[in-house]
Amino acid sequence: MTDPYRRLLNYAFAQAIPLNCQIEITYRCNHLCSFCYNSPTGQREMSTPQIFEALSKIQEFGVLYVTLTGGEAMCHRDFFAIAAEVRRLNMALRVYTNGYLLADKKTVARLRALDPLEVEVSIHGSRPETHDALTRIQGAFVKTVQAIGNLVEAGIKVNLKCPITQLNQNELFEIRDLGERFGLRVNFDAVITPKDDGDQGPLALRANEEFIRKYWVEWYSELHRGKLPPRQNHCASEGGANCGTGRSGFTVDPYGNILPCVAFRRKIANILEIESLDSIWRTSPVLQEVRDLSVEARTQLDKHPNGPYFTFCLGVAENQTGNPLAVYPQAEINAQAVRRHYELLQIKDPGVRAKSA
């Protein structure tokens, strides 16, 4: 029997009732990560009053969780005013950050006063040489680690995230151990994406194929303390769609453009130019197409030999191949390797489970 939380989440997913919104409040950043996917266009970013207007529309729409991200969200000069507005509107606050500015305890105290639900910090290595090489900021590692300690000490829930690259692929266990010293788990991400404008440059940094296969087949469970590799997207739910794009949430970029999700960057509308999100959520042809594509992706993957093992992103597919339904190399490699992991453990094909459910 499904637990009440999952049941309600499944219902919201099936009915495309969005609970989450990510707002990229600025593309400004104090890091220079070589694999960053942001592609600023040079347009004028939303002013703080305009961000407040956007937040008001998001709140009226009934969104539960607002994630402030960037760029580096904390580089916005009015970050704290914006975060406070999220909370004043009674929405739960999440912050994605590189942690650099949270090395200062007073800054952490200001954030703590807002009761953020969680703060997600990116960590790129277990040593300064690795982290600083990837962020291209000397001293970034020390500050990020200090920030993690400060946040934990302040009682703020912290998630650690680590995109796997060629530079850090050989120290994942040490990165895990670093997280565990603070009582935290690290979420590793094996997919490096192209830039939002299609520039494939960041892909040159992705971990090599041999490593990725070993990561999924041999190391994943040990690295994650016995956890099995995921067999579907983290934002997926029951209901036939591949993921939550344009369904369980949406993204607003620094210019006010509403996108189906952070990865699938098809413009739906500009939040400053619409009366309300209600007015577009059920009628936007872009959203309808995206939702249909997500269902179509799942249908196609179900026919693929490795289908039940795919974590597949339509946005990455479109960005890498021009076709949101095309299986891109990283997804294929991951799925093959995840399947091998399950076969070695003699765990039944989850496709069988799905059909009998």
Added chain:
Amino acid sequence: MAGYPRRAPGSAFRAVGDEGGFVVLPARSEVKVLNPAGALIFSLLDGVHSPEQIRDAVAQEFDVSADQAMRDVEVFLRDLELHGMLADEATSGVAS
């Protein structure tokens, strides 16, 4: 039941169709799930609706007697208080 009950300050609430609702308590890093009756009651905890008005809404929506609805509302409010989902009396608003 005294006053006009109000949700815990800072809590985030979303009704999900007629199926229930989610309440996020950021200060406790917790998410609670409400059934349809709970979601209706929680939506009315705005410091403006009295317990009697909430009772009437429950009785009408779920076709139960006023007495039964009042008992359900009282039990639910006590549960909410136990789980830190209700504003303290001192911070609870009184309708003017």
